[in-house]
Amino acid sequence: MSINVVTLVGRVGGDPDIKYFESGTVKCQLTLAVNRRTRNSDQPDWFNLELWGKTAEVAGNYVRKGSLIGVKGYLKFDTWSDRQTGVNRSKPVIHVEQLELLGSKRDAEGGMGDMSPENF
Template identity: 30%
Template sequence: MNAVKGTLNHVELIGRLGSDPEMRFLSSGVAMCRFNLATNRPAGQDAQGNRAYETDWTHVEAWERLAELCNTYLHKGRRVMVSGSLRNDSWVDKESGQTRYRTYVRAREVMFLDPRPEQADAPSEVSEEEDVPF
């Protein structure tokens, strides 16, 4: 966890991927993988008195080896647990000149919660520190 001088920035989410991960490499050769995670939260009751839920979408980024593993093994609909830290970016839009903001989770660890796919070598959990062979 990131505990620095009495502060903590730690996020854990369990949800499903809304689409396949998107992988890219920076000019330095560093791998980066992005995906969106859907999580549900209670939102009162529907007309029949059943518990209603709303879906929140969270942007997730994984880097380096973790990015490569996520890109290889994750697919739309897979259920995962992501542990990481909350990050905020801001930039000035070149077209409008307005400041834009983006909040996302920088993944440190990803646990695959669905049953293992047909690939016998697919890991069930990966983190930035591990070197899991393909």
């Protein structure tokens, strides 16, 4: 049996990066800061998110830097060959299947611009 499920709640680190393909497919990339509580301080962990289709469109229309969101998806690794060195590289990415907009309407109107850790 295998399980690969990721559930995160945090604040978006920047405005969505939306790409529209000729096929009609939509892709959205985001970063998400999720607080990790330690003994000495609150430290955010940063995650790269990838959304496709209708979920990507919703993110593009309603998510902005600082938005509080919840996501559910799975962990995958993007791999590529470095153009300059030829070295194989990879990075973890959360492929989002479900997106929840958790902020209030007031937050969406611009009240969430401060990304300092104490505000997560």
